[in-house]
Structure formats: C-alpha cells, structure tokens
Amino acid sequence: MRAHTLQTVGLRKEYPGTLALDGFSAVFDGGKVHALIGKNGAGKSTLVKILAGAVAPTRGQILVDGRPVVLRSPRDAFAQGIATVYQELSLVPELTVAENILLGRMPRRRGLGGLVLDRPAAFAQAREVLADMQVDLDVRMKAGDLGVAQQQIVEIAKAMSFKPSVLMLDEPTSALAQHETGRLFDLVRKLAARGVAILYITHRLQELPQIADSVTVLRDGKCVGVVPMAEATSQGIVQMMFGEVVQRQRPVDLKAGREPVLEVRGLGRRGQFHDVTFTLYRGEVLGIAGMLGSGRTELLRAIFGAEPFDHGEILVEGRPVRSPSPDRLKDLGVAFTPENRNQQGLVQLLSTRANVCLAALDRIATCGMLTRARQRAAARRLARQLDIQIPDLEQPVSTLSGGNQQKVVVAKWLHTEPRVILFDEPTRGIDVQAKQQIFQIMWDLSRRGVSSVFVSSELEELLEVCHRVLIMKKGALAGEVRPGLLSADELFVRCMEA
Amino acid sequence: MILNRFERLRSGLRRSAMAIILMVLCAALAVQAQGFFTTDNLLIVLRNVSMQGVIAFGMTMVIIAGEIDLSVGSAVALSGCLVAWLTGFLAGPPIGMPMPWAVTLAILASLTLGAMVGSVTGLLRVRFGVPTFIATLAWMTILKGAAELITNGFPLMPFPPWYNFIGGGYVGIIPFPAIIFLLVFAATHFLMNYTSFGQAVYAVGGNAEAARLSGIRVGRVKILAMGIVAGLAALSGVMQSSQLIAGRPDTGTGWELNVISAVIIGGTSLMGGSGTVWGTLIGVVFLGVLGNGMTLMNISEYWQHVVQGALILAAVLINIAPSARK
Numbered sequence: 001m002r003a004h005t006l007q008t009v010g011l012r013k014e015y016p017g018t019l020a021l022d023g024f025s026a027v028f029d030g031g032k033v034h035a036l037i038g039k040n041g042a043g044k045s046t047l048v049k050i051l052a053g054a055v056a057p058t059r060g061q062i063l064v065d066g067r068p069v070v071l072r073s074p075r076d077a078f079a080q081g082i083a084t085v086y087q088e089l090s091l092v093p094e095l096t097v098a099e100n101i102l103l104g105r106m107p108r109r110r111g112l113g114g115l116v117l118d119r120p121a122a123f124a125q126a127r128e129v130l131a132d133m134q135v136d137l138d139v140r141m142k143a144g145d146l147g148v149a150q151q152q153i154v155e156i157a158k159a160m161s162f163k164p165s166v167l168m169l170d171e172p173t174s175a176l177a178q179h180e181t182g183r184l185f186d187l188v189r190k191l192a193a194r195g196v197a198i199l200y201i202t203h204r205l206q207e208l209p210q211i212a213d214s215v216t217v218l219r220d221g222k223c224v225g226v227v228p229m230a231e232a233t234s235q236g237i238v239q240m241m242f243g244e245v246v247q248r249q250r251p252v253d254l255k256a257g258r259e260p261v262l263e264v265r266g267l268g269r270r271g272q273f274h275d276v277t278f279t280l281y282r283g284e285v286l287g288i289a290g291m292l293g294s295g296r297t298e299l300l301r302a303i304f305g306a307e308p309f310d311h312g313e314i315l316v317e318g319r320p321v322r323s324p325s326p327d328r329l330k331d332l333g334v335a336f337t338p339e340n341r342n343q344q345g346l347v348q349l350l351s352t353r354a355n356v357c358l359a360a361l362d363r364i365a366t367c368g369m370l371t372r373a374r375q376r377a378a379a380r381r382l383a384r385q386l387d388i389q390i391p392d393l394e395q396p397v398s399t400l401s402g403g404n405q406q407k408v409v410v411a412k413w414l415h416t417e418p419r420v421i422l423f424d425e426p427t428r429g430i431d432v433q434a435k436q437q438i439f440q441i442m443w444d445l446s447r448r449g450v451s452s453v454f455v456s457s458e459l460e461e462l463l464e465v466c467h468r469v470l471i472m473k474k475g476a477l478a479g480e481v482r483p484g485l486l487s488a489d490e491l492f493v494r495c496m497e498a
Numbered sequence: 499m500i501l502n503r504f505e506r507l508r509s510g511l512r513r514s515a516m517a518i519i520l521m522v523l524c525a526a527l528a529v530q531a532q533g534f535f536t537t538d539n540l541l542i543v544l545r546n547v548s549m550q551g552v553i554a555f556g557m558t559m560v561i562i563a564g565e566i567d568l569s570v571g572s573a574v575a576l577s578g579c580l581v582a583w584l585t586g587f588l589a590g591p592p593i594g595m596p597m598p599w600a601v602t603l604a605i606l607a608s609l610t611l612g613a614m615v616g617s618v619t620g621l622l623r624v625r626f627g628v629p630t631f632i633a634t635l636a637w638m639t640i641l642k643g644a645a646e647l648i649t650n651g652f653p654l655m656p657f658p659p660w661y662n663f664i665g666g667g668y669v670g671i672i673p674f675p676a677i678i679f680l681l682v683f684a685a686t687h688f689l690m691n692y693t694s695f696g697q698a699v700y701a702v703g704g705n706a707e708a709a710r711l712s713g714i715r716v717g718r719v720k721i722l723a724m725g726i727v728a729g730l731a732a733l734s735g736v737m738q739s740s741q742l743i744a745g746r747p748d749t750g751t752g753w754e755l756n757v758i759s760a761v762i763i764g765g766t767s768l769m770g771g772s773g774t775v776w777g778t779l780i781g782v783v784f785l786g787v788l789g790n791g792m793t794l795m796n797i798s799e800y801w802q803h804v805v806q807g808a809l810i811l812a813a814v815l816i817n818i819a820p821s822a823r824k
Contacts, residue, residue, distance in 0.1 A: 306711055330713030344711050347704035349771040358701055359712040361694035370694050412712060 003030035003195045004065050004165035006051075006082070011060035013046050013221075016401070018431050020046040021057070022221035030165065030197040033188060035208050035229075037201075038218030039241050039492070040457045044201055047218070048170050051199070052084040053077030064165055083159035084168040089151050089175075093144025098126035100143045101158045129161045134190060149180035153187065160191065167191060168199040173207065174293060185211045203291065205234050205496055219243055234493070242489045248464045249484065250285075250439075254446050256467045257282030260318070261451050262334070262420050264303060267312035272298040273475035276312070280420060280453060283446045287462035287483075288455045289495050290472035296455045297339050299472070300422045303453075304336040305329045317419070330359065335413035337406070339424040339455075345409040346397050353379045353393040355408050360415030382411040386441060403434025410441055421445065422453045427461060439465050459495070460488040471495055515816050516765060516777065520784050527791040534794055541673055547786035548679035549574075549665075549734045549741075550753055551779075554760045555686040556727030558778040561761055562690070563723045564703035564770030565623065565630040569637035570731040570757055573615065574750030576645040577608045577735025582745025583648045584608070586656030597658050609732045615641070616728025620721030630724065638754070645747035653744040665741030675737050682730065687775040699723060704771030759806070760785050763813040781813075 006028045013021040021043045028034045038044050049055045051062065053071035062069050069080040077084065091100045099106065099122065107121040108114040126139040135153055137146075143154060152172055159167055169188065173181045188211060192198050200211060208215060212229045217240040225240050260279045268274040273295035280286050290296045302309045305324030314321045316332045326336070338344035346355050353372070356379040357364050364370060364378050376393055383390050388407045390400065397408055406426055413421060423442070427435045442452045442465060456462050462469045463483040471479045471494055481491060511518075528535035553570050560567050584604035588595040595603070615637060622628040648654075667674040690696035698719045701709040710716045739745045764781030766773025785806065792802050 304711070326711055327713040327715050336711060338708075338711055343705070344707050347701050347708050347771065349704040350700055354697060354700065357697065358709070358714070361697050361714070365694040368693050368695060370697060371692055375697075416713070 004081070004197050005029045005063075006166040006197050006199070007063040007066075008047075008051075009061040009063070011047070011050060011062070012058045013043075013050060013055065014058045020221055021050070021060075023060070024218070024221065024223050026216055026223045026226065028166070028197045028199060028216075030195045031192055032213040033192050033198045033200050033211055035200045035202060035212035035215045036218065037203065037205070037208075037215060037237065037241065039459075042218040042241070043221040044218055045170075046221075048084065048168060048201060051077065051082055051166075051168060053082070078162050078164070081162075081165035082168065083162050083164035083166070085152075085155045085159050085170065085172060087171040087174055089148070089155060091143040091151055091154060094142060096140050096142055097137060097146070097154050097157075098122045098139040100154055101126045101129055101139075101161055103158070126157075126161075129157050133157060133160060133187060135187065147180075148175050149177075149183065152176065152184060156187065156191075164196065166197045166199065168201070170201045171203065172200075173202065173204065181207070205237060208232070208234070208237070217241055238489045238492055242460075242487075242492070248460075250465055250467075251443055254283075254285070254443055254467070256284035256446075256451075257449065261316065262303075262453075263315040263318075265313050265315070267299070267302060267309055267314065269298065269302060269307070269309040269311075273302075273472075274311070276477055278470060278477065280451050282419075283449045283451055284468070285442055285446055285452045285454055285466045287466035287469035288453065288472055289459055289462050289469050289491060290455075291495055292457065294472045294495075295475035296472050297424055300336065300424050300453065300455060301338075303329075304334060304422055306336070330416055330418075333417070333419035335359070335416060335418035335421040337409045337413065337421065337423050337426055339428070341402075341405055341409050346405060348398040349396060351394045352390055352397045352400065352408060355397045356382055356411050357415070359412045363415055378415065379411075382414055385414070386411050387437060401430075401434075403430040403437070406430055406434065406438060407441075410438070418450060420451050420453070422455075424455045425457065426454070427456060427458065435461070459491045463488055463491065513765075516763065516780050516784065516813065520780055520787065523784070523791070524787060527787065527794075531791045531794040534791055537671070539790065539794075541671065541676065543783070543786045543790045544676040544679070545673035546790065547782050548673070548675040549737050550756050550760070551679045551782040551786075552682045552734045552737070553727065553731050553753065554757045554764075554778050554782050555682050555775055556723075556730035557757050557761050558764070558766055558773055558775050559686060559690060559699055559723045560630075560727045561758075561766050561768060562703045562770060562773045563699045563720055564706065565620075565720060565724060566758070566768075567616070567619070567630065567634045567724065567727045567731075568754050569615075569619075569634040569641055570727065570734075571750040571753035572638045572641035572645070573612055573728055573731035574735040574738055574753055575747050576641040577612055577732035578739035578742075578749055579645040579649045579654060579745035579747055580608045580611065581605055581736055581739050582654035582656055586654060589656060601657070601661060605736050608736060609729055612732025612735075613725045613729035616731075617721050617725040619728070620717075620724035623724070624717035624720055642747070649745060649747050651747060653742075653746045655744045657739075657743050659743070661740055662743050663740070665737040665739070675741070678733075678737065682733075683775065683779055690775050695719070695722065700771060756785065759810050762810060762817075765813075765817045767817070785809075 009025050011021050011024040024047060036044060050057050053074045053076045062071065064081050071077045071080060102122055102125060107118045107125060109116045109118045123139050130137055137150060143151060172184060176184060188198060208229060214229055215227045215232050215237060216223060217225045217237060219241060259282045261282050262280040265277050267276040276299055288296050298307065301307045303314055305326050305328055314324060316334060321332065342348065353375050357375045361370065364374060379393055386407045388404050397405060426438050445452060454462065454466055466483060469481050469483060470477050473495065533539055557567060581604045584607055585600050588600035588603060589597050619630055619633045619637065622633050623630050663674060665675050669677060690699065698714050701714060702716050702719045706716050738749050760781040761778050763784055764777030766777060789802060
C-alpha cells in the first residue's frame with residue numbers, strides 16, 4: 001500500500017461579481033477520510049468543480065502525489081488520478097452494472113474491426129472491480145433495477161475502476177436512508193485503508209464522527225481550519241463555519257400587521273411534507289429555514305398551486321382557495337419567484353421587456369391588445385422602481401447578470417399587485433450588493449402592506465430580513481424563532497439536529 | 499459605441515438574411531427567367547402560394563408554442579370534401595336549401611369542424627400528455643380516410659359556378675385567394691405581436707414551466723394555437739375546393755411538409771419560443787418564387803425537389819449558426 005496525497009496551493013476562482021475561492025490551500029493525505037464542510041456559498045462546490053476538472057481555477061496549483069497537474073476537463077482529472085462521485089447519480093438505467101462501470105471503455109472482441117463488445121470480459125472486469133472493493137453485487141443486473149444505495153455503490157465502483165489516488169464524494173448520503181449510509185461508510189473506510197485520499201463533502205454534521213478522520217472547514221473561499229476528528233466538537237465546527245459576524249438587523253420601522261393574509265392549514269403531500277400549518281400576516285416577512293431536501297421548495301410550490309397536495313387547505317384573506325393553480329393564485333394576489341430562476345423564473349429566449357410583462361399580460365393589455373411601446377413603458381417603470389440596470393430592454397434577458405435577472409423575476413410580479421410574494425431562494429448565486437437590494441425590495445413591499453414568505457439556505461439572511469423564522473425539517477415545521485434572540489450558528493444547529 | 503452599432507447592424511443583417519436572399523433571388527430571376535418579373539406572373543406566384551401560405555401562418559404559431567401539426571394536408575382534403583358533401587346535402591332534396599345558404603352553411607361547418615379537431619389535439623396534449631406529433635400523425639390518416647369515406651374516393655361537384663370566386667376569382671387584377679392570404683397574414687401577425695395571447699405563445703414555447711409559474715394558462719394557449727392552425731387548414735381546404743369547383747379527397751397530400759418547410763425557412767425554430775409570422779411570409783413567398791422561377795427556366799420538377807430540400811438545410815444553417823456558436 002502506498003499513501004497518496006492531494007495538495008492545493010492558493011486556489012483562487014473569480015466569477016464576475018464574486019470571488020468563489022480565495023486562495024484555498026490544504027493538504028489531504030491518503031489513507032484518511034477528509035470531511036470538507038462549509039455553509040452555503042463558502043466555496044465547497046467551486047472547489048469540487050475545480051478538482052474534478054469541470055472549471056479551471058483563476059490561479060493556484062493542484063498537486064497529486066507531489067506532482068503538479070493541470071486539469072482541463074473531467075477526463076484529465078480522471079487521468080491524473082482524481083475521481084469524483086457526484087450527488088446526482090449519472091448511471092444509464094438501461095445498461096447493466098458492468099456496462100455502467102466500464103462505460104466508454106468496454107472491452108472488445110478481437111477481429112471484426114473491434115466493433116463487437118466482449119460481454120463476458122466486461123463482466124469479469126467489473127466483477128474484479130467490485131471484488132476489490134469487497135462489494136457483492138450482480139454485474140449483470142440493470143442499473144435501473146437497483147436501489148439508490150446500490151446505484152451509489154456502482155458510481156463509486158466506476159470511479160474506483162480508474163484506480164484513483166484521490167476519490168471525491170459530493171454529498172453521497174443525501175439520497176440515502178439511515179441504514180444505507182452505514183454500508184456506504186464501511187465501503188469508504190475500506191477504500192481509505194488502501195491509501196486513497198478521500199474528500200468527503202457533506203453538510204450533515206452528525207455524520208462526521210462516524211466517517212471522518214479530519215475536518216477541513218471552508219469559509220468565504222478560504223480554508224479556515226483543519227481539525228482532527230478526535231478533537232472536534234460540533235459546536236466548534238459550526239463556529240468555524242460561521243466565524244465572528246455581526247448579525248445585521250432589519251430596519252426598525254417594519255411592522256407586521258394583525259390581519260392574516262395567507263393561512264396554511266395542515267398542508268401535506270405524501271413523501272414531501274406533512275401537517276404544515278402557519279399564518280402570514282399583513283406586511284410580514286416570514287422566513288422558512290431548512291436544509292436542502294427539507295421540503296421547503298415543495299411546500300412553496302404547493303401553496304402556489306404549482307404542485308398538488310393531498311391534505312389540508314390554503315386560505316387567502318380568509319377565503320379557502322378552491323382547486324389551486326398558479327393562474328388562480330395569481331388572481332388572488334399571490335406571487336411566486338421560483339428557486340431556479342433560469343429554468344423556471346424566466347423565458348431566456350425572450351427579451352427583458354417580454355419577461356417583465358410575463359405575469360401581467362392581461363393587466364398591461366387592453367381588451368387583449370398589447371403594443372410593444374406599452375410593454376416597454378411598463379417595464380421601464382418597474383426597472384426604475386427596482387433599480388435594475390438595463391442597457392437595452394429588447395436584448396434577451398439571458399444577457400443580464402444573475403442579480404438583475406432575479407430582480408426581473410420580482411418585477412414581473414409587481415405588475416400583478418400581489419398581496420403575498422413567495423420567494424424561494426431569491427439570493428442564490430447573486431452578489432452581496434444585489435442581495436441587499438432584494439432585501440430592500442422585501443422591506444419596501446412590507447411597508448406597503450405586502451407580505452413575503454422567504455425561503456433561504458443562508459440563515460444569516462433570514463435572521464437579517466424576517467420578522468419570524470419557521471424551521472422546517474424532514475417535511476414538517478419544527479419550531480419558530482424570532483431573529484435577534486439567537487445567532488445564525490444557533491439556528492443552524494437547530495435546523496440540523498435530529 | 500461604434501462596436502455597438504456594428505453589433506446591431508450585424509444582428510439586423512442576420513435577422514433579415516432570408517429577406518435579402520429572397521431579393522437577390524428575385525433580381526437573379528428577373529434577369530435569367532423569361533417572363534418572371536411581370537405583374538401577371540408575380541400575382542400568379544401570390545395566388546399559387548396562398549393556400550399553403552394560409553396554413554403556414556397558423557403553423558408558425560403552433561411551432562413557436564413548441565408543438566407541431568402534421569395533419570394539415572389531410573385537413574385540407576377533408577374540409578374541401580366536407581364543404582362539397584354538405585352543400586350537396588343541404589341544397590339537394592329533401593332539404594332543398596337555396597344554394598347561397600347551403601354553401602355558406604357548409605363552409606362555416608367545415609371551418610368549425612377543423613378548429614374542433616385541432617382543439618381536441620390540443621386537449622389530448624394538455625390533459626393526457628399525448629405529443630402533438632403523434633396525435634396529428636394519427637389525425638393525418640383519420641382525416642384522409644374520412645375524406646375518402648364521404649366521397650367514396652371520387653370528386654364531388656355540387657357547386658354553382660360562382661363558388662369558384664373564393665379560390666379562383668379576382669378583385670381588379672388581384673387574385674381573391676391572395677387577398678385571403680394577406681388578410682390571414684395580417685391577422686396572425688397582429689395576434690402574435692400585439693396581443694397578450696401572442697406574448698403568451700412565445701412564453702409557452704420558450705419555457706412552458708416559467709410560463710405556468712407566471713400564472714399563464716399554458717393549456718389554453720396550446721389548445722387555442724392548435725385550434726387556429728387546424729381552422730386555417732380547413733379554410734385552405736375551402737379555397738382549394740373552390741378553385742377546383744369540386745371536393746376531392748386527393749388534395750392537400752404532402753402539404754404539411756411544404757408548410758413546415760416554409761415556416762423553417764422563415765427562421766422559426768422547431769424547438770419553440772422563437773420565430774416570426776413575418777419570417778414565414780418570406781419563407782412562403784421564397785418557396786413560391788423559387789418554384790415559379792425554376793418552372794419558367796424549364797428546370798425539371800425532379801430538380802426542383804432537390805433544390806427545395808437543399809434550401810431547407812441552408813436556411814436552417816443560416817438561422818442556427820449564430821446561436822450554435824455560443
């Protein structure tokens with residue numbers, strides 16, 4: 001056995017408007033499992049993408065076993081001994097386990113121009129890989145017939161078949177049930193014992209003692225500390241993740257009213273969320289805190305009528321909503337800005353002008369008729385109101401920056417004069433200044449009596465912006481907190497604990 | 499600033515590439531093809547393209563909405579036959595309706611039926627997720643069969659001579675079908691550019707999920723668009739039966755492909771979300787001019803087919819090139 005190492009020196013990645021990695025230096029030696037943690041936006045995913053060869057760093061060096069490598073593509077990364085298993089599974093369901101493991105590298109029969117696959121040889125090779133990992137799995141089964149946990153193992157086998165020095169696992173347990181993670185951890189330990197350096201990216205703090213040998217904490221694109229697991233406490237780790245920050249407060253003049261505008265009663269949908277009950281008051285900004293997969297997005301979509309629900313009811317201004325659908329909710333004065341603004345919030349092919357007018361076509365039109373000049377006037381008015389910098393309203397909306405695109409999504413709804421806006425991760429992937437402007441919009445709306453529901457993974461934001469914050473865990477509400485009474489790291493612990 | 503102006507000029511050129519090519523083609527034919535550049539001949543071109551052109555405008559709408567209709571050719575056949583059959587039925591014994599009434603009623607019934615067939619396709623798409631490609635492929639055979647059933651495979655000729663006006667008449671020197679063609683162009687152009695429905699069509703085709711989450715009734719938009727193209731196909735069938743003064747089940751064969759070709763040559767993307775009615779007008783006229791010119795130059799019909807196909811490829815390359823580079 002030979003222990004491998006992966007070293008990064010001053011890795012830096014700049015994106016327009018943001019610095020994703022700011023001189024990340026660390027050494028990961030073989031034979032150990034290195035957990036890599038950090039809150040949202042700390043630079044974890046950028047680091048993973050760089051090490052996997054998916055994006056190039058602006059500056060900095062990567063060394064595998066002491067020799068510098070340049071990764072121009074994911075292929076390069078594999079060739080240089082860095083294998084990655086992503087959170088989303090990428091198996092071809094119709095192919096067998098063996099074919100998936102050897103995808104693109106299937107052994108061929110001799111003769112016939114090498115056109116014919118040699119299936120027995122493939123099975124034998126795949127079996128060898130699996131035996132090497134001490135995994136018992138029928139290589140002739142279709143990948144699609146396997147459970148998620150087994151598919152995950154096939155992914156790892158595929159990565160291991162390249163005989164890597166470094167294996168990166170990006171949130172491998174996010175799709176697994178409790179008892180399945182145990183098997184995965186055993187496998188990961190076995191691989192580590194053979195000298196592979198394992199980078200284990202996770203956001204589940206409670207997993208760390210079971211799997212990690214050391215914990216590397218990222219914050220603001222830097223490595224802020226490496227702690228041997230034996231000496232780590234979860235409180236200490238959380239403090240490293242969040243650092244010493246002054247929690248900003250919302251403006252003092254914001255007051256929530258008494259009249260309920262949106263009431264959600266016992267809302268449930270099988271396998272997604274259950275028994276969700278809350279009331280949103282006039283002018284209130286209500287936060288929902290929860291980890292990815294806690295059901296918060298599904299909940300918002302169900303409230304907006306974009307997805308069905310099995311139980312419960314929704315009341316807007318005291319009246320129950322019958323057969324909810326997005327157009328119905330829109331008519332009732334509810335607006336929704338989806339999590340994924342590229343694919344769900346905007347029509348990228350269309351101009352900024354057309355996108356701003358999208359939700360209120362009938363309002364802007366008279367008798368269904370709608371001139372371009374009229375749309376432009378409406379778009380310009382909102383652009384001014386929301387301070388969106390748009391050189392040309394007729395250019396495709398895709399030419400705008402992320403922050404401005406998000407503001408276009410919000411602007412689209414202001415035309416409908418909503419009373420409630422559901423914001424799903426409105427600040428994802430936009431810079432600090434744009435975030436502040438989004439908050440400002442929520443506050444301005446609040447002053448005018450418009451209420452907001454604000455879902456965010458960034459807990460500091462919720463504490464800064466909201467009147468109240470609901471905690472969502474595993475599809476159910478698990479408490480309510482008031483900003484000012486606790487810090488972001490305390491809220492984080494409350495969202496995490498089982 | 500200069501760069502910006504240059505950029506603008508370039509994108510402007512790209513957008514009007516087909517119009518420019520059309521003008522070049524016309525100029526070349528004016529020189530090369532005897533009798534091309536005469537008022538009479540140009541009006542003939544317009545008359546020739548009018549029946550398929552009427553459908554092409556509706557097809558533009560449907561393709562922008564991200565759908566397709568392959569049944570328009572068969573709808574032309576059925577609509578023509580239905581008008582003939584109904585006219586004969588209403589005017590003949592025992593009903594004995596006066597001819598003008600019978601014809602009017604028959605036309606209205608055909609148009610309505612056409613629009614209904616399209617709406618059903620839309621409904622199947624929206625409610626049950628049946629792709630319009632499949633549903634209209636089925637309609638293509640069903641409608642053709644229906645046309646053959648009501649005519650027994652032979653032309654029906656119950657029409658009075660004046661019925662020929664719709665498809666063969668003139669107002670002054672302008673062919674009446676060309677007037678219908680231009681009216682339908684104006685109406686669809688207006689619909690797509692100056693109404694909230696038109697905006698919704700672009701949004702639905704560009705990103706159905708974003709449109710739905712903006713509270714646009716995606717289903718209604720699709721059903722309407724499918725209804726409109728089928729209704730226009732029925733109108734085209736009426737025009738065709740008028741020109742022939744007969745309902746014939748063998749008309750409209752293969753029209754769907756010509757119509758879709760014209761739309762694509764006009765710059766509409768089969769992926770949905772982008773395209774213009776104006777572009778389709780150019781595409782339709784382009785195919786008409788090309789066919790007419792080649793015929794005047796005595797180029798064989800076989801070659802015409804080859805050229806038309808090559809042209810579709812070229813047009814798509816021109817239209818796609820800028821976006822593929824990204």
